[in-house]
Amino acid sequence: MTAQTGTKIKVKTLNKASVIIRATLLTLTIITIYSFITFDYKGLNLLDSVIKTAKMLPTMLFEPHFKHFTFLEALYKVLVTMGLAFLTTLFGAVIALFMGLFAARNLTNNTTSNVIRGFVAVIRAVPTVLWVLIFAVGAGLGSVAAVVGMSFHSIGYLVKAYSESFEEMDNGVIEALKASGANWWQIVFQAVIPSTITFLLSWTFLRFEINFAVAVAMGAAAGAGGIGFDMFMASMFYSDLREIGVITYFILAFAIMLEVFASRLKRRLKLNA
């Protein structure tokens, strides 16, 4: 392709954003390839395992059975998991509400806001399972350690979500109440919370959805009880694929139910925004 005028017209241009996009994609690709080369496969035959998985899944999904518990017991266990998620969300929401108020830049000074944000970033960086296990040393494995440990990450998540909701609200309202002589707490309870309440509730429910999954995982990995623990037992002790199938269906049913509900709320969030 030669240009008639002798000079080629270029089309692609490089700016900072496109350079960084390419660099990011390239880096991720290289790291991924490097990972596959350096993984310690311990002599695993990948193809065999994949075939085994493919054979296993139909057994799991199409021949589920109850052996170590009944339908009602399984239902009860899922509800226990829901209960753990609920308590975690509730405690997390209450604490995050106050921290969120102090983290929102339009409600406090920058120093307070930055201190809380930094603190919360560190809390979020610790995996939930470690919080639970650390608490379990003092409180013993069980629902107390699970709920307290799970609350940390909930708080971290909700402080971020709440404070951003507060920051997005119309500052004119705060100004108007300030002008009328209202104090900080009055402004918070009469203006800030009422005008952001739909966002706060929606975020809280979204977190509840996440906490359900977390509670399943904590049951499996940190002895928190509920359906997750049964899945752990079925896999590690009984090696009962069919029972895992049953449990998977229970988890899926509840998780999808929560997701449908959450995505409706999210749509409302967007409509209100």
Added chain:
Amino acid sequence: MRGDIFARKKMNAFVFLGVLILVTLVAIVMTEYNVAKGFTSIPKAVHWGFSNFYPNGESFRKLPDIMMKLKETVLVSIAATSAGAVFALVFAIFGAHTTRFNAVLGGISRGIATVFRNIDVAAWALILLFSFGQNVMTGYFALFFGSFGYLTRAFIETIDEVSGGSVEALRATGAGYFHIVFQSVIPSSIPQMISWILFMIETNIRQATLVGILTGTGIGFAFNLYYKSMNYHTASLVVVAIVIAILFIEYISNYVRRAIL
């Protein structure tokens, strides 16, 4: 009339509070949650933490081993996210309103993603243990499935949010389906997608810790080892290493996000 509104508001608030308290009580009974213990455990844990849970000189001798495990976990997370993202992109293009071929294929592709997303990574790990055993690939595939499901939903939302107008414009010029996808949809949504991928990598490192406890690999295994042998100083060093790794990745992610969004 005005009094009515206030009365109704109050009523609503009471009903809401009542339901909340009731559900809380039920949850407390069902989970056998000991409220008193819940409150007293926190100061106790803090006290215990300050007197036992900090790295000491002895624990630093384990640092090379910890770093090796951490590296494995980070690599697994990144590799699983990248591969998950590639599949998610394909499924998202099939599933998104703006780019789907037809409603049926779109529904199927969304449905598959929903199933993968809603089986938690820990559950995937427990399932894959049957076929892969205690191996790094167990965690890899668990994270891969989870990332694939989550990113598909995120990508679908991105595509539908970002590219409506320009897709219409290209259709009007007579451009074909692949022209539209590659010239409009992908360029418009790639920054948002990268932002989701970076978020997923962070999440996956935390998840990988949990999966590692179940599958006996990576940093999760290291933590579990020291924790179970009550070597809390070294276990705390593992936590510090994870926190530093995650904050570092968060820092890079934020830099990339600021530059591209």
Added chain:
Amino acid sequence: MKTLLELRQVSKHYGQETAALSDVSFNVKEGEFVSIIGPSGAGKSTLLRCINRIVDASGGEIFFNDENVLKLDKAQLKRVRRTIGMIFQHYNLVNRLSVIENVLHGRLGYKSTLAGMLGLYSEEEKQQAVKMLNILGLQEHTYRRADQLSGGQKQRVGIARALVQKPKMLLCDEPIASLDPNAAKTIMDYLKTISATMGITVLVNLHQVDVALRYSDRIIGVNKGKVVYDGSPKEMSSSMIHKIYGSEAGELIFDHGGQNAG
């Protein structure tokens, strides 16, 4: 002059009840500058989109360049679409790409799947894009990102994208509704010049009556999905405008017509 576009009893229903268009018929001759006016929700946008089948009409016939648009298969439709340029109220550019890449998108209808996917354009096509940018006074913005331009500049990119298609006709859907009065005048002047010098037929949706009166060869008034006026701007009376816009609108249009652009 030859008739380029003919609509015969075109109708469009959304669901069972709501009729967006009913029995719309009119002709447009080659090189003509025609404005479609009417209140918001009258069906103007749907009407334009039925012509290039971004929206499929429910009934009637549409002839463009002697072809029945509603009968075309996928490949034929693409061929017809590339001879019809379209311009949008919100410009509909790919914001993250450069101006010239956006302009070259007008060539996609002529390209093979692979070349179009990768964005490989011939030198001739690129020269054409540059030429269009010169005509529209955008040469110094060639490599800027589309989202860094002002509204008026974005719309000119939109016009350039339509022109590199080498279209016979431009469909303009509220091209100045999001622009300030100065930019709106620039855009309308460009459209008029393009129509006059290149012989391209222009069909433009407007809701500013004064603009339509000043620029058009012919005006089509639409209300509630029906054509209620089809004639020259000279014959347009204020009672006719009342009929098109409904009773309450007349005052508003004549007093603040120029500001409707904002």
